[in-house]
Amino acid sequence: MIEETGLIEQEEQDLYEHLRVVVDKGQSLLRIDKFLMHRIENASRNRIQNAIELGNVLVNEKAIKPSYKVKPQDVISIVLPHPPRDTEVYPENLPLDIVYEDDDVLIVNKAAGMVVHPGYNNYTGTLVNALVYHFQQLPTLPGNDGRPGLVHRIDKDTSGLLLISKNERAMTWLARQFFEHTIARKYIALVWGDLPEDGTVTGYIGRSIADRRVMSVYDDPEKGKWSVTHYKVLERMDYVTLIECQLETGRTHQIRAHMKHIGHPLFNDAMYGGDKIVKGTVFSKYKQFVENCFELLPRQALHAQSLGFLHPTLKKRLYFEAPLPPDFEAALEKWRKYGQRLETSD
Incomplete structure (x- = not known):
């Protein structure tokens, strides 16, 4: 039995899913990654294993190891980033004000007037179009399909800092922080x-x-x-x-x-x-x-103006500020x- 218990909303609405799975009474012992693969739509084994390693999968409210075997009536809670939508995003060479970048994350100071992601009447000229172009200039990273992973969103006419994940592992790590409201904004x-x-x-x-x-x-x-x-x-x-x-x-x-x-x-x-x-x-x-x-x-x-979060690899809190625009x-x-x-x- 699977029930969707909530979505992280705001500008990051629909970016993450929070699922609660109650294991059936007749379930035989089975590794948790295999069990979840067959119960979560569009979830690869690698995606689930990343979530387990980062503590985003809880069984009976406790973190577990990837080797854990599910038992009848276990209660499993999962926070996962939604997979990218199956729509073509065209790269565009648009100016970006990059505040910070490493192998895991990118922080952009978005100008007012720029739409964050393609949508109705805004299929080009968006931040995502610019990020796709930018990412094409980088080496291929494990878990990175060349598309930027939006961690949250801000409105078109709001300026300021946006945090973007560059691989699946970073996306999953940051998803949990947004879900638990531990990212400071x-x-x-x-x-x-x-x-x-x-x-x-x-x-x-x-x-x-x-x-x-x-x-x-x-x-x-x-x-x-x-x-x-x-x-x-x-x-x-x-x-x-x-x-x-x-x-x-x-x-x-x-x-x-x-x-x-x-x-x-x-x-x-x-x-x-x-x-x-x-x-x-x-x-x-x-x-x-x-x-x-x-x-x-x-x-x-x-x-x-400001953004603080726990880095997925450095395991330390980073903090950034952007001055008021002209x-x-x-x-x-x-x-x-x-x-x-x-x-x-x-």
Whole structure:
């Protein structure tokens, strides 16, 4: 009996599968890799053995050796990366801002406006197209089929750090960390309004009934997945606030939906109501000032600033940061100067 007990969501939605297998009462003793090969679709023996060696396969909540033989009514839990979809991805020589690279992982500072992976209406010009081209210039590595392994995702108009695995072993190792929420990610966001203090937003995130493209926060667990975002105030600039967000969970549009939910949508986030004047004065000069800021930062003010994880081979935690991009910095500087003018006019 196999039941799918959950998917890691957010920008990394659908990248990993969490399966729970209850062994039948009449099952004879059989090596666990052979047993799972016949019960998990698209799972090679090598893929399963990698998962076992990395501790991603538990039997009765305990890690086991590859030689373990399943017994009747064992409860087996598995976290595996989904296999690549059977669609052609064409390599494209697109610029990449590579922050770090070794034989196992690649860290990219993604520019705002770049779609992460091919999909409807976006089959070219994506980060994955660029990564496929980049990987063609590298030696063939065991477990690497020449396609980059996305470990998580960020929205098209969000800038910042993305972690990519370069082989099956790294993918499986990182899958577990994402599943257990031990990969540390911090985002910088500019939100509308004056946030009074640091805080935490929680709730069940699911698709909006009114617009399926938008995520809403619900109190009902039947309507979504549990989500937690911690935020810290970094700087107040009268009608906007610069904050740092730390994700405890990873749901689609989590920060964007959470800040909208508490009445502080991200600055210039069109999908969540931040592309109009939410706080401020009625004066025409102020309206023009905000419009100028929108032109400088023509997207939601969200940047994936830092990323920390346990490396699959080095077995030590690595930490990376990416500075705010020029469009974000330009809008911030404009708001700071606006605030200074208000102070001198008081």
